Amino acid sequence: MNYLLQQAINAMSLGGEYALLALGLAIVFSVMGLVNFAHGDLITVGGYAMFLVATWLGLTNPALLLPVGVFSVVLFAMFLERVAFKPVRGAPPTTGMLMAFGVSILIQNLALLFVGTRPKPVPTMDFLMTNIAIGSVLVPVVQILETVVTVVAIMLLVVFLRRTTIGMAMRAAARDVATVRLMGVRADRVVAAAFAISGLLAGLAAIFIMARRGAVDPFMGFTPVLKAFVAAVIGGFGSLPGAVIGGFALGIAEVTLQVMLPEYMAGFRDAFIFTAVGVLLLVRPQGILGQRPDFGEKS
Amino acid sequence: MFKADGITVSYGPIRAVRDVSLEVAEGEIVTLLGPNGAGKSSLISALIGLVPRATGRVAFRGEDVTNLPTEALVRRGMTVTPEGRRVFADLSVADNLRLGAATRSDRDGIAEDTEKYLEMFPILRQRYHSAAKYMSGGEQQMLAISRSLMSRPKLLMLDEPSLGLAPRIVEQIFEFLVTLRKWGLTILVVEQNAGDVLEFADRAYVLASGSMQFAGTAAALRDSGDVMEMYLGLEGH
Amino acid sequence: MTIPKRALVGALVLALCIVVVGLLVATFAAPYHQRLFFTFLINLIAVVGLQVFMGNSDITHFGHVGFMGISAYVVAILATPIAVKRTALAAAPFGLSTVEVSPLLAVAIAVLITLAVAFLVGLMMVRQTGVPAAIATLAFLVVVHVVLVNWVDLTRGPRAFYGIPVKATLGWAVAAAAFAIVLARVFRDSKWGLQLRASSEDLAAASAVGVRVRKLRFAAWMLSAFLMSIAGALFALFVGTIGPKSFYFDLTFLTLAMLILGGMHSVTGSVLGCVIVSVGVEVMRYLESGPNVAGLDLPEAFGLTGFFLGLIIVLSMTFRPSGLTGADEVDDFWHRRRLRRADVEVA
Numbered sequence: 001m002n003y004l005l006q007q008a009i010n011a012m013s014l015g016g017e018y019a020l021l022a023l024g025l026a027i028v029f030s031v032m033g034l035v036n037f038a039h040g041d042l043i044t045v046g047g048y049a050m051f052l053v054a055t056w057l058g059l060t061n062p063a064l065l066l067p068v069g070v071f072s073v074v075l076f077a078m079f080l081e082r083v084a085f086k087p088v089r090g091a092p093p094t095t096g097m098l099m100a101f102g103v104s105i106l107i108q109n110l111a112l113l114f115v116g117t118r119p120k121p122v123p124t125m126d127f128l129m130t131n132i133a134i135g136s137v138l139v140p141v142v143q144i145l146e147t148v149v150t151v152v153a154i155m156l157l158v159v160f161l162r163r164t165t166i167g168m169a170m171r172a173a174a175r176d177v178a179t180v181r182l183m184g185v186r187a188d189r190v191v192a193a194a195f196a197i198s199g200l201l202a203g204l205a206a207i208f209i210m211a212r213r214g215a216v217d218p219f220m221g222f223t224p225v226l227k228a229f230v231a232a233v234i235g236g237f238g239s240l241p242g243a244v245i246g247g248f249a250l251g252i253a254e255v256t257l258q259v260m261l262p263e264y265m266a267g268f269r270d271a272f273i274f275t276a277v278g279v280l281l282l283v284r285p286q287g288i289l290g291q292r293p294d295f296g297e298k299s
Numbered sequence: 300m301f302k303a304d305g306i307t308v309s310y311g312p313i314r315a316v317r318d319v320s321l322e323v324a325e326g327e328i329v330t331l332l333g334p335n336g337a338g339k340s341s342l343i344s345a346l347i348g349l350v351p352r353a354t355g356r357v358a359f360r361g362e363d364v365t366n367l368p369t370e371a372l373v374r375r376g377m378t379v380t381p382e383g384r385r386v387f388a389d390l391s392v393a394d395n396l397r398l399g400a401a402t403r404s405d406r407d408g409i410a411e412d413t414e415k416y417l418e419m420f421p422i423l424r425q426r427y428h429s430a431a432k433y434m435s436g437g438e439q440q441m442l443a444i445s446r447s448l449m450s451r452p453k454l455l456m457l458d459e460p461s462l463g464l465a466p467r468i469v470e471q472i473f474e475f476l477v478t479l480r481k482w483g484l485t486i487l488v489v490e491q492n493a494g495d496v497l498e499f500a501d502r503a504y505v506l507a508s509g510s511m512q513f514a515g516t517a518a519a520l521r522d523s524g525d526v527m528e529m530y531l532g533l534e535g536h
Numbered sequence: 537m538t539i540p541k542r543a544l545v546g547a548l549v550l551a552l553c554i555v556v557v558g559l560l561v562a563t564f565a566a567p568y569h570q571r572l573f574f575t576f577l578i579n580l581i582a583v584v585g586l587q588v589f590m591g592n593s594d595i596t597h598f599g600h601v602g603f604m605g606i607s608a609y610v611v612a613i614l615a616t617p618i619a620v621k622r623t624a625l626a627a628a629p630f631g632l633s634t635v636e637v638s639p640l641l642a643v644a645i646a647v648l649i650t651l652a653v654a655f656l657v658g659l660m661m662v663r664q665t666g667v668p669a670a671i672a673t674l675a676f677l678v679v680v681h682v683v684l685v686n687w688v689d690l691t692r693g694p695r696a697f698y699g700i701p702v703k704a705t706l707g708w709a710v711a712a713a714a715f716a717i718v719l720a721r722v723f724r725d726s727k728w729g730l731q732l733r734a735s736s737e738d739l740a741a742a743s744a745v746g747v748r749v750r751k752l753r754f755a756a757w758m759l760s761a762f763l764m765s766i767a768g769a770l771f772a773l774f775v776g777t778i779g780p781k782s783f784y785f786d787l788t789f790l791t792l793a794m795l796i797l798g799g800m801h802s803v804t805g806s807v808l809g810c811v812i813v814s815v816g817v818e819v820m821r822y823l824e825s826g827p828n829v830a831g832l833d834l835p836e837a838f839g840l841t842g843f844f845l846g847l848i849i850v851l852s853m854t855f856r857p858s859g860l861t862g863a864d865e866v867d868d869f870w871h872r873r874r875l876r877r878a879d880v881e882v883a
Contacts, residue, residue, distance in 0.1 A: 035667055087854050093667050094596050095857050098796065102849030105789055105842055112839030165401050168394050172387040178349050179385045184373035184402035184450060218839075222785075226678065229671060237667075267686030271679045278675035282660045285668035 005137045007255050013143035015251025016150035017205055019244045021228035022235065023157070024201040026243035029232075030174040031194040033093050034085060037100040040225025041107040042199060046073040046206035047216030048111060051120045060123045069210070070203035077199025078192055089191075104221075111218035119215035146208045153204060154244055157197070161240075166193050174238070230277045236287030245288060300325040300485055301377070301454050306355035308338070308345045315341040317509040318354070323454065328476060328486045330496045330517065333506035339489045340382050342506065343458050347379045348372055360453065374402050376453035380460065382489075384443040388432035392423050395431055395442055399449030409449070416445035419475070437468035444475070448484075455479070456487045461495070473499060497521050539725040546867030547721030550807055551714035554580075558710035570706060572818070577709040578771050580810045582787070583794045584716045585763030587806040589756045590795065592729055594736035595665055598788060599673035602680035603650050603761045605783030607768030609684065609691055610646035612700045612778055615639045620699035627689040639703040643769040647762065654761030662753045665736075677788065684780040696779045704773035712770060716763050720803045721865070723759055728752055733801070790817070793845045796852045799859025804866045809859065813848065820844045 021039070028036045049072035050065050059065060084103050088096050131138040161167040169185045170193060181187050209224065210216065227250065232238075235246025250273070257269045280287065301323040308316035316338040323329045333339050344350040346357060348369040356365045364372060387395050396416070400409045417424040420441040426434060431442060440460055447455055457476075461469040469492070476486055477499050490496045496517075497503060503520045505513035513520060554577075561573045586600045613625070614637045621633040637645070657676060661669060684691050691697065723729045732752040772778055790813070798809020826836035852859060 035671075084850065091853075091857065094594075094670065095853055097667060097670065098596060098792075098849060099853040101792075102846050102853060105846030106850060107846075109839040109842035109846060113837055113843060117838065165397065168387075168390060168398050169401065172390055172398060175388060176385055179381060179387070180398070181349065181369040182347070182373060182379055182381065183398050183446075184370050185398070186370045226674075229674075233671065268682060271682040271686070274675040274678045274682070278672045278679070279660065281668045281672040281675070282663050285664055 002137050005134075006139075007259055009134075009137070009139055009143060011252045011255040012248070013146045013251075014254060015248035016147045017208055017247075018227055018231040018250045019247025020150055020153065020201050020205040021224055022231035022243035022247045022250075023154070023240060024198040024205075025225075025228050025232045026235075026238055026240050027170075027194050027201075028198045030238040030240065031170050032085070032089065032191055033096065035093065035097040035100060036198070037097065037225065038080065038084075038104040038107060039198070039202060039228060040221030040223075041104050042073050042077055042202035042221070043206040043209055043224055044107065044111060044216060044218060044221040045076045046070070046203050047122055047210050047220065048115060048120070049073070049076075050122045050210065051216055054123055055120075062124055065123065066207055069207055070200065073203035073206060074196050074199035077195045077202065081191060081195040086191075104225075108218045108221070115218070117218065119213075119217040121215050122210045122213075124211045124214060142208060142211045149204060149208075153201065157240075160197075166190065170194055230273060232287075233277055233281055233285075234287050236289040237285075239287070239289040242287055242289035300360055301487070302358045303346055304356045304358075306342065306345060306357075307353040308341045308350060309353045310341075314353075315509055316345065316506075319506065319509075319511050320355075321504050321511070321514070323485055323487050325485050326480065326483060327501045328480050328488065328499060329502045329504070330500040331487065331489045331504045331506060332491070332493050332496070332520075333512075335491065337506045338509040339506050340458055343379060343382075343456055343489055347377060347456070373450065373452075376451075378447045378450055378452040378455055380443045380447045380455065380457045382458035382462065384436070384439045386431040386434075386439045386442050386446070389430055391430055392427050392434075392442055395446050396449055399446035402450050408451075412449055412451070416448065420445065437464050437471075440464060440468070440472060444472070448479075452484070454485045454487065456489070458489045459491060460488065461490060461492045469495065538727075539722055542867045542871065543721060543725035543865065546865050547718045547803070549866060550721070550804060551717045554713050554717065554807075555710055558706060558713075562706050574704075574706060574709055574774055576810065576814050577713045578767050578774065579791065579794065579814065580713050580807065581716045581763055581767040581770070582791050583798075583806040583810045584713075584720045584803060585760045585767060586791055586795050587800060587803060588720050588723060588763060589760035591800045591802065591805075592724060592732045592736065592756050593665070593753045594733075595673075595753075596670040597673050597760070598670060598792075599676035599680070600760060600764050601783050601787045601791065602677045603654060603764035604768035604771065604787070605680055605684060605780070606653055607646040607650045607765035608772040608778050608783065609697070610649050611639070611642045611769045611772040612697050613690065614645060615642035615701055615703075615773070616697075616699045617701070624692060624697070624699060625690075629689055632690070639701055639773055643766075643773075646769050647765045650761055650765035650768070651758065654758055658754050658757040658761075661757060662750045677784070681780055681784050684783070691780070694780060696777050698777040700772050700776045700778065702774065702776040704770050709770055709774070712766055716766070717803055717807065719759070719763070720806075723756070724803060725865075728755060732756060789842070789845050789849075793848045795859075796857075797848050797859060799861035799863065801858065801863035802861045802865045802868075804864070805859050805861040808861060812860075813845070816844055816848075817841055 025036060025039050028034050028039075046069045050069040053068050054060050054065060059068070080103065084099065085096065088099050131140050132144075133139075161171055165185070166189065169180050169183070169190050173180045173187070173190050177187055177190075180190065205224070209220075213220070231246040231250040232243050233246065234249050235242025235244065253273060254269065257272060258266065261269060303322070304320045306316055306319045307314060319342060321329070321331070331339055331342070341350060345352045348367065356363060358364065359372070359375060359377060362375070364375065367375075387398065390398070396413055400412070403409055417427070422438050423442060423445065426438065431439060434442065444457070444460070460472055464472070473495060476488065480486060488496060488500070497520060500517040502515065503513070503517045504511060505520070558573070561570055565573065582600065582604060586597055589595065589600070590597045613628070613632055614635065616624075616636070618634060618636045621628065621636075625633045661672060664672065685694050687693070724733075732749070735749045735752070768783070771782070794809040794813040795806055796809070797813060798807065799805025820841040823834065824837050824840045826834050828834070
């Protein structure tokens with residue numbers, strides 16, 4: 001019973017992290033039709049920002065460091081959009097996708113060039129890794145926080161999209177950017193907002209990933225972005241609720257497989273997941289909730 | 300109030316609009332007619348900046364707005380109700396109208412205007428919170444026009460508002476346009492449905508194969524038999 | 537399958553270039569450079585293999601290297617001497633640690649197995665295009681990698697698989713590369729290739745004309761996998777030691793960058809891209825090691841190669857997404873020059 005509870009909490013917090021990551025991908029895709037392979041590297045950038053601030057400015061108080069991490073990711077995401085993605089805004093989806101791919105490689109190697117391969121430590125709040133007791137189960141604080149933050153973030157996002165003008169413009173732009181411009185809303189602003197939110201979500205995810213790893217290295221964004229893709233595809237690429245559902249579904253699937261697979265097959269867990277995703281993409285590309293099997297051939 | 304000079308629109312090697320000029324004076328209803336594929340929609344898209352112009356200048360209320368992007372033109376008081384209505388399908392009527400007022404910040408004015416159009420088109424009030432995609436063509440057209448009006452434009456351009464709508468609804472919409480003129484709005488309406496529009500328009504242009512074939516008063520067009528026949532397939536009065 | 541004479545000439549010319557350079561390298565070059573050239577040839581076959589699918593069907597293919605890996609490992613498992621396998625692969629299933637076949641037979645079996653996998657995956661793959669298909673190929677790459685890393689009994693997992701007989705000669709590689717070029721051209725300019733390319737540009741129009749797009753895409757997929765399997769087999773028999781990492785994202789970036797730079801719609805583009813990037817990468821690797829250039833001691837700059845590759849992709853996408861050659865082959869350039877000269881003469 002304890003074991004089940006433990007695993008359930010694992011699944012929830014893991015699912016929350018995947019949901020955050022997938023949402024970041026989905027927002028950019030839904031507004032711009034861009035498959036942002038560089039999304040995972042936003043996490044890396046956040047980690048390095050925290051490391052650099054801690055080392056150069058001697059600011060090691062985690063309470064101050066966390067906002068720095070998140071804020072730097074938001075800024076970097078907006079910078080990336082302006083510099084790398086704006087030039088390919090009207091291009092076919094595969095051009096954008098390859099561009100993001102190239103950008104991702106650039107970021108990873110820039111980190112390699114200027115900081116080096118060895119992981120750099122990122123100070124984190126010690127209490128995050130302590131355990132508290134829920135009933136008879138010991139749970140790391142970070143897991144609880146992760147789930148809570150994910151839920152809060154999603155709720156705030158929903159409010160933003162439903163109640164603010166720019167949020168509504170983003171929802172409208174997902175189908176028809178031209179008409180949004182006819183409302184006098186600047187397309188640039190809508191896209192920048194989408195990237196800012198994407199960055200915010202990535203930044204939040206980065207905090208939790210840093211908390212668990214304690215260090216940042218150039219290629220750490222690679223696995224998260226793959227997982228984010230899987231989650232987003234399951235839920236329906238481009239659908240925001242789909243990304244959340246996909247994230248939690250992936251978290252649950254991973255933990256379930258981990259528990260159920262016999263010892264010698266444990267390593268194949270990812271093979272099962274990716275095979276399932278591949279088949280899903282080919283049979284029902286719009287996933288559970290998505291609406292566009294054409295994946296971004298926008299009007 | 301609005302003047303376009305020598306507009307050319309090309310899609311690659313194809314010239315959809317060739318050296319077209321038109322103007323709309325304040326308080327007028329001007330109609331742009333022409334058969335399918337004449338380039339009317341391309342011209343409107345180009346005038347509002349959604350499609351690039353190869354040549355030509357555009358002036359609005361005395362200001363040269365040739366190099367301004369769509370959003371800036373809308374902020375200056377031009378707007379387009381696009382062909383096919385293009386309401387925001389997943390958003391509610393309320394949200395559609397709210398987006399229409401995106402350029403404004405006066406809460407009370409926006410509420411007042413919203414109420415005005417809900418009065419004018421009761422069906423919008425009925426469907427206020429439901430998604431626009433569930434509405435019929437005619438209802439969507441009422442929403443689209445109201446949405447355009449929410450920004451309190453000085454010049455309203457409509458691209459084929461009667462397309463695919465029942466005659467009764469078309470009549471309602473055209474009556475609304477006349478009301479708008481009474482309220483002081485300047486209107487440019489693109490139509491294939493020549494007969495009805497010419498009844499209330501002040502002036503008319505006829506576009507065919509990308510070039511302007513006629514420019515004059517609506518009455519003159521109604522009376523000239525051959526222009527009508529050649530390009531519109533109608534008998535003159 | 538008939539193709540225009542001009543196209544065949546173009547293909548043969550390209551192939552001939554490779555053969556000539558191969559002869560020169562074999563005769564005059566030092567062993568180190570011969571090895572570099574060998575690597576170049578393997579990469580070339582891989583890029584051409586990628587081109588066959590990506591260039592004709594307009595679908596980004598992230599998984600091609602997976603086929604290379606499958607083929608390489610089959611060759612490794614079958615061709616490695618039993619003496620080595622007894623220790624290295626002691627627990628191999630199906631009694632494979634007691635089996636040893638000649639390299640040639642190993643290659644044949646590897647190609648067949650790779651084609652079989654390609655067949656199964658391909659049946660599903662052709663159902664989609666665009667981004668879903670691309671991500672599906674990415675999933676395939678990951679699955680292959682996970683299997684290679686985790687089926688330890690069969691592949692030695694993440695550890696190096698050593699002891700593969702180094703039997704591949706420069707001659708084989710040159711022949712294979714020339715063959716790949718001609719094959720890719722023949723497909724591209726045949727009726728099939730033309731139909732596939734046309735329908736990739738406009739799906740609606742193509743299906744209206746009754747083109748069996750899926751079948752054509754499947755053919756391109758299989759042909760691509762075939763070429764990749766040859767590249768993989770050669771790799772195994774040349775390097776002698778392989779690991780799962782050799783067939784994952786690094787090689788994927790490299791070959792994609794080569795194809796994108798050169799121009800993914802032409803075989804000439806693949807060759808051109810491969811040449812330029814190979815040279816570039818060698819220069820980068822040299823710089824990375826912190827050499828002494830003109831009296832200046834340059835610092836170590838690990839990551840320069842990757843940066844260079846990323847830059848190529850980003851710049852190509854920004855300024856010239858269709859690559860250096862656009863969609864033109866060698867014979868297209870000549871033809872246009874001939875036309876232009878004819879114009880000048882008339883004038």
